Amino acid sequence: MSQALANKSKAAVNKQNIVGKVSNKVNDLMQVNRKDSKIAMAHIYVAMIALLLGGTAGLLQVLVRSGEFKLPWGIGYYQVLTVHGVLLGLILTTFFIYGFQIAAVSRTSGALSAKQRLLCWIGFWTMTTGTAMASAMVLLNEASVLYTFYAPLQAHWIFYLGLTLVVVGSWIGGLGQALRWMQWRKENKGQTSPLLSFMVVCNNLMWFVATIGVASEVLFQLLPWSLGLVERVDILLSRTLFWSFGHALVYFWLLPAYMIWYVVVPKVIGGKIFSDALSRLSFIMFVLFSVPVGLHHQLTEPGVDGSWKFLQVILTMMVVIPSLLTAFSLFATFEIRGRALGGKGVFGWLKQLPWGDARFFVPFLGMLVFIPGGAGGIVNASYQMNQLIHNTIWVTGHFHLTVATAVVLTFFGACYWLVPHLTGRTLTKEMNRLGIIQAIVWVVGMGIMSSAMHVAGLLGAPRRSAFSDYGGADIASTWVSYQIAQAVGGTLLFIGILLFLYIFVKLCWFAPKGQEEFPIAEVAPNAEKTPAILENFKLWIVILVALVLIAYSFPIFDIISNAPLGSKGYKLW
Amino acid sequence: MHLHKYEKYWLAFGVGSLIVFLLITGIMAFHNGSHPPSAKNTINYEKVDEIAPFNNPGVHKVEGKDWDYEAVVVASAFYYDPPILEVPVGAKVKFIATSKDVVHGFEVAGTNINMMLEPGYISEYVTTVDKVGEYLIVCNEYCGVGHAQMHSMLKVVEPK
Numbered sequence: 001m002s003q004a005l006a007n008k009s010k011a012a013v014n015k016q017n018i019v020g021k022v023s024n025k026v027n028d029l030m031q032v033n034r035k036d037s038k039i040a041m042a043h044i045y046v047a048m049i050a051l052l053l054g055g056t057a058g059l060l061q062v063l064v065r066s067g068e069f070k071l072p073w074g075i076g077y078y079q080v081l082t083v084h085g086v087l088l089g090l091i092l093t094t095f096f097i098y099g100f101q102i103a104a105v106s107r108t109s110g111a112l113s114a115k116q117r118l119l120c121w122i123g124f125w126t127m128t129t130g131t132a133m134a135s136a137m138v139l140l141n142e143a144s145v146l147y148t149f150y151a152p153l154q155a156h157w158i159f160y161l162g163l164t165l166v167v168v169g170s171w172i173g174g175l176g177q178a179l180r181w182m183q184w185r186k187e188n189k190g191q192t193s194p195l196l197s198f199m200v201v202c203n204n205l206m207w208f209v210a211t212i213g214v215a216s217e218v219l220f221q222l223l224p225w226s227l228g229l230v231e232r233v234d235i236l237l238s239r240t241l242f243w244s245f246g247h248a249l250v251y252f253w254l255l256p257a258y259m260i261w262y263v264v265v266p267k268v269i270g271g272k273i274f275s276d277a278l279s280r281l282s283f284i285m286f287v288l289f290s291v292p293v294g295l296h297h298q299l300t301e302p303g304v305d306g307s308w309k310f311l312q313v314i315l316t317m318m319v320v321i322p323s324l325l326t327a328f329s330l331f332a333t334f335e336i337r338g339r340a341l342g343g344k345g346v347f348g349w350l351k352q353l354p355w356g357d358a359r360f361f362v363p364f365l366g367m368l369v370f371i372p373g374g375a376g377g378i379v380n381a382s383y384q385m386n387q388l389i390h391n392t393i394w395v396t397g398h399f400h401l402t403v404a405t406a407v408v409l410t411f412f413g414a415c416y417w418l419v420p421h422l423t424g425r426t427l428t429k430e431m432n433r434l435g436i437i438q439a440i441v442w443v444v445g446m447g448i449m450s451s452a453m454h455v456a457g458l459l460g461a462p463r464r465s466a467f468s469d470y471g472g473a474d475i476a477s478t479w480v481s482y483q484i485a486q487a488v489g490g491t492l493l494f495i496g497i498l499l500f501l502y503i504f505v506k507l508c509w510f511a512p513k514g515q516e517e518f519p520i521a522e523v524a525p526n527a528e529k530t531p532a533i534l535e536n537f538k539l540w541i542v543i544l545v546a547l548v549l550i551a552y553s554f555p556i557f558d559i560i561s562n563a564p565l566g567s568k569g570y571k572l573w
Numbered sequence: 574m575h576l577h578k579y580e581k582y583w584l585a586f587g588v589g590s591l592i593v594f595l596l597i598t599g600i601m602a603f604h605n606g607s608h609p610p611s612a613k614n615t616i617n618y619e620k621v622d623e624i625a626p627f628n629n630p631g632v633h634k635v636e637g638k639d640w641d642y643e644a645v646v647v648a649s650a651f652y653y654d655p656p657i658l659e660v661p662v663g664a665k666v667k668f669i670a671t672s673k674d675v676v677h678g679f680e681v682a683g684t685n686i687n688m689m690l691e692p693g694y695i696s697e698y699v700t701t702v703d704k705v706g707e708y709l710i711v712c713n714e715y716c717g718v719g720h721a722q723m724h725s726m727l728k729v730v731e732p733k
Contacts, residue, residue: 078715146715152675152692153717235676235691278576299609300687302694306608314595324587328580383598384607387685391678391713460682462713468721473709475682528575564615564693570675572650572717 032103032518033111037422039120040106041508043099044419046128047092048504054087055497062449062490065483067467077466078144078573085147086138089249090166091131093403096411097256098123098173101200103422104259105177107518108194109184116176116183123173130165133158144573146464148246149222151238154569157226160218167211167218174204185535192530195276196263196520202283203255205537206290209544210248213291217241225569232566236303237559243294244552247316251290253403255283257410260363261330264414267519268359271337274329276523280534282322282329288544289318292551296381300390303562308555309383315551316381323374330367336524358427358435359519362413365439366406369446373401376454391464394457397450405446409439412500419507420516428511431503438503442496449489456482610688610698618692621647621673630654632666640665640699644727648690649673651719653710658725660702661732667699678713681727689714702729 032040057080063069064077071077102120106112112120136158137143143155149163181197221233221241262279266272273279295312298304338349354360376398379385389395416427416435427435457463461479470476533539576584601607621627626645633643641664647654648670660666670679672690679696680687688696712723 076718078718078720081715150676150714153715235693239676239691275575278580298689301689302610302612302691302696303615304611305613306602306611309609309611310599310602313598317591317595320587320591321584324584325580328583332577332580378594383602384609384685387609387687390687391680391689460680460684460709460711462678462680462711464715465711465713465721468724470709470711470721470724471726473682473724473726474707475709562613562615565617565619567618567675567692570650570717572675572719 030107030518031515032106032422035117036102036106036112039117039124040099040103041419041422042124043095043102044415044422046131047096047099048501050087050091050095050131051497052501054084054092055494057081057084057087059490059494062483062487065465065467066487067469067480067483068487076141076144076573078146078464079138079141081464082138082144082146083135086134089147089403090163093253093407094127094166094170097203097252098127098170098177100256100259100411100414100418101177101203102173103418103518104196105180105200107196108520109180109197112176112180113183116179119176119179120173123169123171123176126169126172127166128169130162130167130169133162133165135162137162141573148242150242151222151225151233151235152567152570153573154222154226154571157223160222160226164215164218164223167215170211171208174207177201178204192276192532193535195273195279195523196259198280198535199255199259199263199283201537202287203252203259205541205544206248206255206287207252209541209548210245210252210291213241213244213294214246217245232568234560234563234566236301237556237563239298239301240294240304240552240556240559243297244291244548245294246297247294248290250399250403251286253407255286257363257366257407258283258286258326260410260414261326261367263521264417264519265330265360265363265521266333266337267521268357268417269334269337269354271333271340271521272524273521273527274332274336274524275527277528277530277534278325278329280530282325284534284540285318285322285325287540288547289315289322291544292547293319295551295555296386299383299386303559304555305558308551308558312551313381313383315547317378320378327371356432356436358416358432358439359413361436362416362439363410365443366409366413369401369409369443370406373398373406376401389457391462392457393453393461393463396463397453397457400446400450400453405442405450409442412438412442415500415504415507417516417519419504420511420514421518423508424513424515425507425511426514426516427507431506431511434499434503438496438499441492441499445489445492445496447489449486449493452482452485452489456486610696612695612697614695614697615693616671616695618671618673621671626669627671632658632660638667640667642666644668646670646679646725647673648677648679648712648723650675650677650717651712651723653679653712653723653725656725657728658710659728659730662705662729663701663703663732665699665701667697669695669697671695675716676714677716677723678711680711680713682709682711684708686727687713702727705729705731 060080137156143159145153145155181201224230225233293316295309296316338352341352343349343352456479630645630647644658672692677690708727710725
């Protein structure tokens with residue numbers, strides 16, 4: 001990170017902290033601590049660099065796949081695709097989420113202690129070093145293995161080591177955040193902990209359990225293999241370990257968006273949280289049903305018995321319950337608020353909502369897009385229907401609705417208050433309006449790109465493939481017009497990224513100084529008290545571990561005991 | 574924990590649909606035998622060419638089995654052997670495939686024949702080919718620089 005930039009924002013935050021001191025103590029908790037703001041912003045800067053580079057890679061991909069454009073200077077399509085997946089799927093998300101979560105914990109549980117803060121910084125630098133190592137290998141074309149790095153394609157060991165550091169760094173930083181929540185619990189015995197901090201701890205717990213699988217894959221299989229210490233790896237085991245992490249990864253992206261929907265958006269519209277207990281319950285359910293579900297990504301693979309796949313399909317579908325709880329709670333909050341403002345009739349309350357406020361409008365669009373995104377997800381995880389769309393570009397269309405729209409738009413919307421809050425500036429009317437335009441550009445662009453991907457996928461077009469006419473096959477020619485539509489949508493999305501980064505830069509360094517609120521809603525007065533059991537993480541960890549063991553022990557035992565000759569590494573790019 | 578009356582209706586409807594959905598999927602799977610490809614046979618991926626049935630890739634008529642034809646396919650970077658599979662319409666075909674190097678896909682575009690091919694494992698799927706036509710087979714798992722050029726053809730023809 002540029003030291004000059006960091007110093008400048010530090011100076012701004014410093015100034016506002018002095019103002020805070022003379023007002024009152026309550027304000028100290030309303031405002032994220034100055035030192036914590038600095039760590040949060042450090043994470044967010046890295047996330048934004050990843051957004052710019054990863055987004056550029058995305059633009060190149062859709063252009064290449066339209067058949068009208070070729071990459072210059074011998075750059076490979078799959079190298080660009082690796083950049084896109086790693087930077088947007090892993091780096092943008094993880095860094096933004098940690099920036100947001102550190103601010104969220106500091107805002108709701110209080111400033112981090114020196115030790116907790118140090119852990120967050122160590123985590124940050126470990127993750128950043130790892131990102132730089134992995135990126136260097138991708139740029140040198142030593143690691144065009146995509147962000148899922150399936151063996152036996154073998155990347156340079158520095159790539160695997162870099163990713164390991166990203167994960168290890170995330171454990172350290174995540175621990176720093178969780179310790180602050182534990183400290184709050186110790187200091188406030190018998191009380192219900194701050195909802196937002198609780199949610200952060202849920203997400204970090206899930207992340208920790210989920211990453212054990214992928215860390216084992218990299219540390220015990222891929223690293224020794226790429227270093228030449230072992231000759232062969234067990235392919236199916238590596239894929240199974242990867243996917244025990246891979247689906248929890250998508251919930252790790254989603255839960256911070258849910259935090260914003262549950263806790264921040266109600267405050268933005270002037271309403272209350274519908275129910276503290278139900279919010280916590282839905283987070284706990286996400287944690288429980290995040291890891292023991294990965295086989296639904298491997299439905300068409302040999303070597304795993306159908307019954308075990310089916311068991312994990314059932315566990316996957318349990319996510320329907322917290323999703324429905326969430327949808328109900330959010331729309332209940334909106335309706336109650338709309339009616340309090342005088343909205344009449346079945347839908348009249350909708351008109352009362354603050355559509356002109358980017359902090360509401362942008363994440364709201366994300367929520368709407370999540371509905372078709374979730375519906376498509378049910379198709380994907382359906383035991384038999386999966387065969388029609390597995391590894392087609394339908395799947396790419398699906399997660400561009402869920403992560404790249406529902407989650408990303410929510411993160412964009414959060415930046416409009418989070419960034420000025422952390423940098424001691426304010427969201428101007430002009431930037432608010434640009435934020436709304438940005439979200440519309442995003443939804444239109446994604447609507448075009450994702451719809452075209454869904455349809456082309458149903459017609460059989462594979463994902464993760466450069467342009468090809470497949471030997472002049474008739475069906476492949478029907479895909480081309482959809483690929484051109486993807487290029488149009490993708491170009492709009494790239495414009496959306498530039499627009500967002502313009503707003504981001506303004507909010508970091510040029511917007512008027514002042515105090516922007518970090519909105520935290522209160523629980524509705526008539527909501528019932530939260531049962532203490534929801535905060536009993538020991539219980540939930542036991543259930544989570546039990547579910548993981550039930551879902552995975554036998555399949556993994558079976559994979560290992562029936563393993564064929566392992567695979568040597570290949571570098572086919 | 575208190576639930577709002579409407580929330581109870583909403584959840585009852587949602588959970589009810591979920592149960593119906595899982596029952597239908599489960600009956601399809603365990604009663605009608607509609608499972609995704611989940612064969613468990615393994616093979617030495619370095620000696621695929623020497624091991625039956627992969628020492629003789631192609632479509633073979635078989636007797637005394639639950640299916641009429643076996644379509645044996647060997648995938649390697651970046652092609653399928655054989656390049657064309659031809660089967661008569663209405664035949665029940667068992668697709669048997671494996672990989673000689675990295676992970677590949679075997680997707681008959683526009684159908685539900687779709688399976689992963691992994692080194693060391695034999696992938697199998699039985700289905701009835703009930704519509705005449707030429708079906709493009711594509712590799713749908715990234716396998717290297719020639720991935721998008723990896724394809725073959727399934728021809729479903731009128732019986733001679």
